[in-house]
Amino acid sequence: MSEYDFHALNDKEFEVLAADVISKRDGVLVERFKPGKDGGVDGRYFSSTGGEIIIQCKHWFKTGITALLSHLQKEEVEKVKKLSPERYIFVTSLELSKANKQKIKSIFSPFIHKESDVVGREDLNDFLGDNPNIEEKHYKLWMTSTTVLNRIIHSAIHGRSQYKIEEISSKLAMYAMTESHLKAEKKLEELHSVIICGEPGVGKTFLAEQLCYQYIAQDYKFIYIENSLNEAEDIFDPQKKQIFYFDDFLGTNYLEAFNAHEDSHVVSFIKRVQSSSNKRFILTSRTNILNRAKRLSEIFEQKNTSQNEFLLAVGNLSKFDKAKILYNHIWFGNLTPKYVNELYTDKRYLKIIVHKNFNPRLVQFITDCQRLDEVKPEHYWSYIETSLSNPSQIWRKVFDSQLSEKSLYLVLAVVLNEKPIEEGLLEEFYYRLLENKPGLAKSSSFTTEIKALTGALVNRTQVYDKKHYYSLFNPSIRDFVNSEYATNTALMNEVLTYLRSPNALIALANYSRNGIISQEALEQVLVRQLDYYLKATQISPKLDQYTLVLFNTVFANLGEQCLRKYDLDELLDRFFFGQENTIMLEEFEFLLSNLEMQALSPYDTRLSSYIRNKLNNELNESWDDLNDEFMYVADILNLMCVDEDLKDLLKTRVIEHYHSNLTGDVMEYDAFPDALETHEIEDSELYEFLTGRLDNIEIEFSDSEVWDVVYSCDKDTIVESNRDRYEEEAKSNPHRWKGISDSDAAENEQIDDLFERQGL
Structure with missing residues (x-):
């Protein structure tokens, strides 16, 4: 027989259990009430003579019998006298001695008729032992039963699985059953x-x-599968009931998995389990990684693994689901009453539930009592508002006390790069940093430092070029870093100097446009960067992408001041004329901007010859996939005195490009999002879309040339893509298509009932 202390239940779950027990014991249907609505009534039924029999529950396992008795005498007795029931039944999760029962009976005399109407922990356990159907009905209670625990103890195949079971068990009480659980279970x-x-x-x-x-x-x-499905295959037993769990099954290095045919292995194992009635297989993955994997794996697409997917999103949680998550974290989170009071003042819990940044992980953060050592109760709500409005602050403790200086620089490099940064570039940054900053300890390698960061602050992934890239573990890390470090111009300059990333330069310029740093701060960093680079390349000038982006960013942000400080002719002579440089878009952008500022003359023979050679060679040899480059090239051609054949060649390439890419551009720009049949995509609308794209390119196109491209568009592909998207949205958010939802008022009332205070 199980000996429950009922610690896994919150007070509202305990009330439901008590009502079920009394219903079964007395052979009646207990009517449950919303907490607090009837002052001391958690359930009731009527006697054969029509008299009212009231049930009251107290789940006070945190406080003890002395506090309970005091509370009953001070607050509950008067409520019961006002109700004046024919009979009163009292249920508590505390252990009760015979003396305790007699005391409670006397407190509520004459309404409690007999000691058996004072139900304590031992009575509940005795009854549940004789009525296992009630035990199984209550999920979290059943999960902590002796029977289940015995099964769990002996369920693991090996030690690692046993450890995982213990870890799962320790978190059971905090779990809130939501609609998502029921839907995933059904699938x-x-x-x-x-x-x-x-x-x-x-x-x-x-x-x-x-x-x-x-x-x-x-x-x-x-x-529990940790690395490979081979672990599952080795112990697959057709005769036994088995459940396999593969957390983050694609990991971050999903290309490595595909190279090892892991995609085929996963699909095959899913099919194998599907045909076995006594097997279950649960996998998890981050949405973006799963989507990338599906794009790269033909097997995933061909075998239709999408039917097995269940998208868990905060947007799919109802307000009441969010309320249950928050309530459980408050109830089981060991917050002291003074902190809990702050959540109940003016129903502030509602503000948390409806906040746009609501997230289970964030809820865990703001209710974690261990993080509140320096937060006084009177400042707790302010702390919560700050955390909700700026979730990035959850990273402050990590940065303040858990990061070495070298690790900080690595994170700053990943943040400033904006896009995922290739592992080799990040490693080069690390060792350039160590070489040029004597104060940094050189004892640890790049591998050691980055390994400590991976999974905590950065992700390591492998993409289509089979190289490893690093990105931020969570977008809120960027927000925190920008708020804390972006205005430190010396630090930003150091990162740029040793990172040499064009993306980082562009990001810094965007910081200024977005108000993260001042224009003055941007100019200081840019001047330092250009001065440093010009000095470093005096002997061996090199025009690479970083140099070009640096030139463009400096000249775009400093304008006339830049022309006064730097000799443009000297820069052109050193880095452009006479150099065998690979063509880059930024090169045209730089030359175009200076042509437009009239800092360069379109009649300069050196310049016209240089541009002519570049455009001829690149347009004739390798510019097969032009896009925004068209605009720059056309503008340069229109400003320069060049032969018409170059303009004709550019025009030909533009038409060729859109013949091949119009369908993709239409889908990328979501030009026909609601088209589910080909007739819904009008040729005239395609013509309008295409001319809108071509208008940015200063070249004239005839109507026949435009219509010829329009007729090349694959409408079937667009429609098929839209249908797939609609099906996915319907799966992930079925209520969207129903048009039916509970009123806010009714749902808020349900939430208020949940948060009605008793044992908190």
């Missing part, structure tokens, strides 16, 4: 496999683990 039952995907922090691992725990309780053997 798992139908297909035997489910891929739970979602963005970081939405709770996909928590959901997956609790689904595993649920099947373990049903006597499934648990296999």
